[in-house]
Amino acid sequence: MTSPYDLTSAEQTLLSTVTDLAEGFAATAAAYDDRAELPLDHLEALTAAGVEQAILPADVGGNGVSYQAFGELIRILAQADASVATIFLMHAGAGIALAQLTAPTLGSYYADEFRRGARFANALSEPASGNTFLQPQQPAIPADGGFTLDGAKRFVSGSEIAEHLLVNALVDGVPAFFGLEPDETVETIPIWDTLGLRATRSQLLAFHSTLLRSDHRGRGLLPTDFAAIPAGLPAVSLGIADAALAALVAHARGRVIQGQPLTHQQWVQYEVADVESRLEAAKAYFRLALFHADSGLPRTIGSLSRAKLLANRVAVDVARLGVRIGGASGYLRTSPIQRHLRDAEAGQLMAYSTEVLSGQVGAEILGL
């Protein structure tokens, strides 16, 4: 029987290229995390391998990989280095959105920039908007050539290397999207000293009468636009969960207590079976949600919301079990176990958070 999740041969080649690159990313993940340094060389390696061209949708001149392939690509990256996966996902989300939203007015400008390896970032979350990053509260005021923005956007992953920002603001009371090349009016406030996803350097940006150009304004989002970030965020958590599971298995096999490896303790077997089967279930549901997205089914966002909720939670559960199995040696900075827990916790915070998603899904089920 044909699987509904089949990938084309070009997609399989892309994923095998990314898998090869990811081996190198995994080897440096701990060091970049420790230094909270942007892994720019890894991002450049992805561009050199043609990943941007592959994931750019066909309607803006790219190869237009399926959601299925895109989700797997992000999961592979996250398993190797969750910060690389997160920055790349935010870059992809902003680059693809700007290419699609401005195509009617600016033609191929942003698609060309994305393809050549210009770095993109999402400056959407506002200090006062909480998780509702698509509903900005900060107004853009009419000015010569466009609108000026005074205010702040926070947790902008990869902002320090971004050549283009996707910014939203209220124009006449309605949310509007702009492409912005950061200039001296955009100030980076270095707040990013975090527990997890440290190498994303998701800084606070302050805007001082920054011009949002009318000719860089995009249209509103359409259901047919490629939803990179909703499709990629569950994959970030699933990749972290895979890495956390591998780390705990390696530890349990290597740690010998009173002559027996930890793998022989029954509680370890039971708990591993529990988290691994829930992880596999979350992956299966995620693939179903991506299949819905590839099929253009109307439940796409609802499915991806549930997939994020499941993936965020199972990643934390696997990583917490890793800490128990790891004991004090897994708690050392030299062990990957502690990093996976720190990264897993961040998955729940990124919008939409597990609380917001639970509210949306619960309200839908209850018919509110």
Ligand SMILES: Cc1cc2nc3c(=O)[nH]c(=O)nc-3n(C[C@H](O)[C@H](O)[C@H](O)COP(=O)(O)OP(=O)(O)OC[C@H]3O[C@@H](n4cnc5c(N)ncnc54)[C@H](O)[C@@H]3O)c2cc1C
């Ligand atoms: C690693 C990382 C990378 C990020 N990268 C980017 C990026 O590149 N670009 C960008 O624009 N943003 C980014 N963000 C921001 C992120 O997506 C959230 O929008 C932002 O974190 C929300 O603010 P907050 O985390 O301070 O939580 P708060 O909004 O202060 O939330 C606090 C608590 O309230 C809950 N809550 C908030 N709003 C609601 C609501 N409406 N209903 C119910 N509960 C609610 C939350 O779930 C949480 O439990 C990133 C965040 C992280 C952690």
